[in-house]
Amino acid sequence: MNKQKIKFNRCIALLLICGCVTTAFAEEQQPQTKGYNCLFMGHSFFAPIANAFESYPARAGFNEHEQMVVFRGGPNGSPGALWNNRSPQVEKAKAALELGEIDLLALTYYPLKSTIDDYRKWIDLALEGNSEMIFVIHFPWPRYKDRTLEQYEFVNRLKLSYLLWVMKELKDEYPGTDFRCIQQGRWMIGLWEAFEEGKLSEISVVKRTGFQDRDECLFRDTLGHGGMIPIEFGALLWLATIYEVDLEEYDLKTNIDFDVKSLAKQIYETESEGLELNSTDRIKN
16 A cells, blocks of 8 residues: 555544544534423412523524413412312323423422422323423522521521422432422522622612512512512523523623623522531421
């Protein structure tokens, strides 16, 4: 074999190798999905953010995202109460799960009227229809109840320890199943801290004084329903959790000075760090 032919063969080999590497790199850069068919089920600390989330995926290239939101107020939006609900909307949701039409099921944390067994019921039903189902448990911010920020952080931490126990149990029982958590409580705390530090000038008050009050707020009432900014931009956490989008690269015009994308990204990336379950800390409401 002459030297010219050897060089030619080496060039071909290098091109093939580079082509394989480039193809592999390109495949790694491609999103795993063009959009999930999602079922979101929960209460009034959950559904408004789920509705706000609907427009987010397409901006990140997930043009086939679809979602159905099932809303029931208070404890009626808990997994247990929803499982026992016989309304046409809930029956339609169960049928979609059974037929394998859903890719991702998101339930909310609400231990009143619910136990870990109620999560199992939904998981078993969903896995029958789709063995690759993704499960998300949304951890809402706690009720406000005129607490101070310090008191609020303490309650959030205790409640979260219980949810993390629930998730650990489920992950152990369903190995290989994809479980994810959206920590909306830390989101509200981050906004509250920014407000206290004077970094969130668009917020006028922590809580509105009444229904006629139109000031931008963190909480609309004593119970703790969220204001516009916590709800609308709280969907950033959903985008990071569900589609694993780098929020700093996400094209979203917020029209506020505070960097909500960086806050959401930080929460998503450190969602479970430093949170140890302590059974003596476990509280439910």
